[in-house]
Amino acid sequence: MIWPHKDLISIDDLSKSDIENVFDLATSFKEVSTRDIKKIPPLRGKTIVLLFYEASTRTKLSFEIAAKRLSADTVGLSASGSSFEKGETLLDAAKNIMAMAPDCIILRYPYAGAPRLLGQMLPCTVINAGDGFHEHPTQALLDMYSMKEHFGSLKGLNVTIVGDIMHSRVARSNVYGLKKFGAHITLVAPKTLLPTGVEQWGVNISTDLDAVLPKTDVVMMLRIQKERMKQRFFSGEREYSCFYGLNKKRVEKMKKDAIIMHPGPINRGVEINADATESARSIILDQVENGLAIRMALLYLFLGGGKRVD
């Protein structure tokens, strides 16, 4: 297979058939992580730089383990303890890193647009691991893969995304990606947490979770960052939880085969409680498992891993 892309910045960079290729490859890589020796050689001698300007556990760990299982070398850089503290611009830092000939830079950055800029400036592959409120394409791919794994197809699936849509790169990337595959999307949020222009996203919008829930196949709960409360986007955790939290009563309202997703880390008792997290409907940990396989597939494809693993 010829992979035509240099960078992964937005889920819109990939066509439907590109995404299907990623999914197929991810399925074969899932098997690698069940082996006794969880390591295959396709990216031996490749250098992958993990450049994280924001805290991360899941995403960083997932990329790092994915890289190592493909035999790549990884080096990590975080904002603290580096020259970013000395006031160096992102672009200067990136050009310096580029001078050391990495094959890929995986960037998480607090402001939108930084990965695109880097991808345009640098000859190596740049993968967006989350940029501000903009996009988080590998999260959307793992979410879509997890839905497809469960339902067989994304076409016609009713997906409801609940919570802080305005500040969520996960929501944006999922909306863009799911629409390619013909899913029907409903966003549920208090009006203060909906972004300007959301009417043009081509999705349903509601403020009434209880009305939407019985018709939904997938409910994706977004993390509520506690600092939003201080910024007065909503009046309190308890009120938020009451109107938009996924609890036992709401889980029981869901369709028989509907599933619960969350990109993590979860705020137990705020947007989701234990009844929902630990219910048989929850595929939250499958998302994490699939994330590793998706990232292995992406690194393999973007870094020219050559022929498929057998």
Added chain:
Amino acid sequence: MIWPHKDLISIDDLSKSDIENVFDLATSFKEVSTRDIKKIPPLRGKTIVLLFYEASTRTKLSFEIAAKRLSADTVGLSASGSSFEKGETLLDAAKNIMAMAPDCIILRYPYAGAPRLLGQMLPCTVINAGDGFHEHPTQALLDMYSMKEHFGSLKGLNVTIVGDIMHSRVARSNVYGLKKFGAHITLVAPKTLLPTGVEQWGVNISTDLDAVLPKTDVVMMLRIQKERMKQRFFSGEREYSCFYGLNKKRVEKMKKDAIIMHPGPINRGVEINADATESARSIILDQVENGLAIRMALLYLFLGGGKRVD
């Protein structure tokens, strides 16, 4: 050899014969670190996660180097710069990590019981690298190995542990472990630094270091954490040092072949001074060297390294 254990949480998880197996294997691994190429292949393709919620140099470095010398891949996570800062529970974080199929999680945690909980919940091996005031089993194993290396046997050895027994996971693990092998233990501390119920530990207790020292084969000095002083456990460094510090005068009182140990990092001038640290009796750096070999042996046994290295 069949190794029957999944986790190492307490030194009491291991039988006397298990510990002897660890010691034998450690002896053969000590040799690996003297080679020009300090690397052997038994854990190739294994993923080891170092999950450290507390600061560490020695222990973390020791596990990381041990893993790499056995060809395992390591990924490190510390509390800062991760989702732990975002309020995720340990158990949620651990389940997420587990979804990426590591073979082993090495956990240091500020509160007792966390490694046991993780071991019960997760299918992978969990190794306790120190949990609150509870246990630090790999430290006890390296301490016991170092004593045995020096004296040939632990049976009948007079071991004196001096200092902040109450807050010391090192003391607890050593007491449990040494008793299995028939060593005689004396704890020396100001009464404020002895834990409730210490009478039931089956050890001698004293507040008079000078009286105990001439009869002891091994004196193990514990680190005094300076913050304890603020909490009024003792009245000052100088007073502590005067009554419980190991200095030249006290070193001279020791038996001819008695040795000095310390788990590190040392507080020079508080619990131990240069005369003791640099004396020929001190095996403090042997402890560190043996720690690496012990951890190689443990990783090898717990991760099913197969046949012994030749």
Added chain:
Amino acid sequence: MIWPHKDLISIDDLSKSDIENVFDLATSFKEVSTRDIKKIPPLRGKTIVLLFYEASTRTKLSFEIAAKRLSADTVGLSASGSSFEKGETLLDAAKNIMAMAPDCIILRYPYAGAPRLLGQMLPCTVINAGDGFHEHPTQALLDMYSMKEHFGSLKGLNVTIVGDIMHSRVARSNVYGLKKFGAHITLVAPKTLLPTGVEQWGVNISTDLDAVLPKTDVVMMLRIQKERMKQRFFSGEREYSCFYGLNKKRVEKMKKDAIIMHPGPINRGVEINADATESARSIILDQVENGLAIRMALLYLFLGGGKRVD
């Protein structure tokens, strides 16, 4: 080739012919980083500890990637999250690390002399990655290599170093190294930023950048640390920039084939502006690229990489 050195603390530890050997080897290693598989096996099974007590991006990343491209294992330790926070002395920390049998410790430390002390105490190779205001020999080597790559020879080259000479380990190491090869050095700085005794360095000294610039082949701009301003070494960024900053007007005054260097990270608009940084004269990113090759060559030579790579 027999490499006669254990440590690299000062550029003066190396003879002219040693440095030429490093340069030759670096040239052959530059090619490795252009390969598809950027990894060669000479340091397999070697353990390299990166011990950084000060923030670093370029230098740490460069050493880490260099080590990995030679197949060595690296472990990193920074001041935060380690026992250094618990008050352990550098020497105690280093002896502990040594007990784990690393082949090389790469040390950055805020005070002069620490790497020399470590090198004297420890049997492993110690490489100085910057010690206080003293030396940064690998930076000087990459700077000299970059000048030689550009001009063919260092002999007779007019090199001007501009800025905070007093606090600059980069300046010191470059002066010592360049003098070995017969370069003519001029230091340009406000008098408050010249160290005591600079008259004995055997270099020209000036406060007038505009007078010196037309006669210079290489202008090396040093980073101005903003905290110096608070310490009253100069009266403000704007004034500094006016008298000592490299801007468009000054770039145009330079000799036709003169080049611009900077050890990074740059302070855009203070000691250097975009016209200089992005001019065709700038070899700032070549310095970084060469830094990687120089560090591969050094690790190879110091860790006994055996025969040359083919």
